[in-house]
Amino acid sequence: MITIVVGTNRKNSRTREVAQYYQNLLRQEKVESQILDLSELPDDFTTSALYENTGKNPVFNALRTTVERADQYVFIVPEYNGSFPGVLKAFLDGLSYPSKLMHKQAALVGLSDGIQGGALALSHLNDIFSYLGLNVLAQRVKIPLMKKNFQDGKVTDDFINQLLREQAGLLARSRLFV
Numbered sequence: 001m002i003t004i005v006v007g008t009n010r011k012n013s014r015t016r017e018v019a020q021y022y023q024n025l026l027r028q029e030k031v032e033s034q035i036l037d038l039s040e041l042p043d044d045f046t047t048s049a050l051y052e053n054t055g056k057n058p059v060f061n062a063l064r065t066t067v068e069r070a071d072q073y074v075f076i077v078p079e080y081n082g083s084f085p086g087v088l089k090a091f092l093d094g095l096s097y098p099s100k101l102m103h104k105q106a107a108l109v110g111l112s113d114g115i116q117g118g119a120l121a122l123s124h125l126n127d128i129f130s131y132l133g134l135n136v137l138a139q140r141v142k143i144p145l146m147k148k149n150f151q152d153g154k155v156t157d158d159f160i161n162q163l164l165r166e167q168a169g170l171l172a173r174s175r176l177f178v
């Protein structure tokens with residue numbers, strides 16, 4: 001199962017809308033997926049589910065199990081202050097060690113209101129995934145200027161759409177090998 005991770009816990013985020021759009025692209029590739037939205041994380045998870053509290057928060061445990069059982073991921077990542085959201089790093093810090101993400105596969109999509117499209121955010125995240133042994137597809141897609149390029153739940157720019165379709169296709173065709 002491909003798990004699409006909404007990389008922020010902001011309620012009603014644009015990132016969530018992009019995740020739904022991506023899920024449709026995967027459907028067109030005849031691949032089922034599930035969305036894991038970090039807004040489902042318990043508000044107190046950094047004090048109730050990490051470190052000495054590992055395993056003690058059932059809601060967090062369920063989200064962790066969902067992520068760790070998947071074999072392919074799409075991380076939809078908004079740019080927050082020139083990087084990826086801190087809540088995503090806190091979530092990754094709460095996953096099992098040694099990492100159950102090792103030798104699995106991920107596609108990355110960055111979003112921003114500015115012109116970077118989360119380029120730096122994706123690079124920062126890529127460093128962490130490289131450390132964890134999670135294989136990231138070389139084709140990382142960036143959606144800059146979100147207010148112009150993403151309207152009414154759809155990517156409006158043809159070239160970005162083409163890149164997204166190519167990436168979703170690569171992920172779908174890799175399914176046999178992960």
Ligand SMILES: Cc1cc2nc3c(=O)[nH]c(=O)nc-3n(C[C@H](O)[C@H](O)[C@H](O)COP(=O)(O)O)c2cc1C
Binds near residue numbers: 078111
């Ligand atoms: C806390 C915070 C920090 C942000 N920092 C940046 C930034 O550094 N550069 C940028 O272009 N957009 C920034 N944005 C805008 C988001 O990247 C943008 O709205 C994105 O399309 C979707 O964010 P959302 O999922 O929170 O709706 C920021 C938004 C928030 C909430």
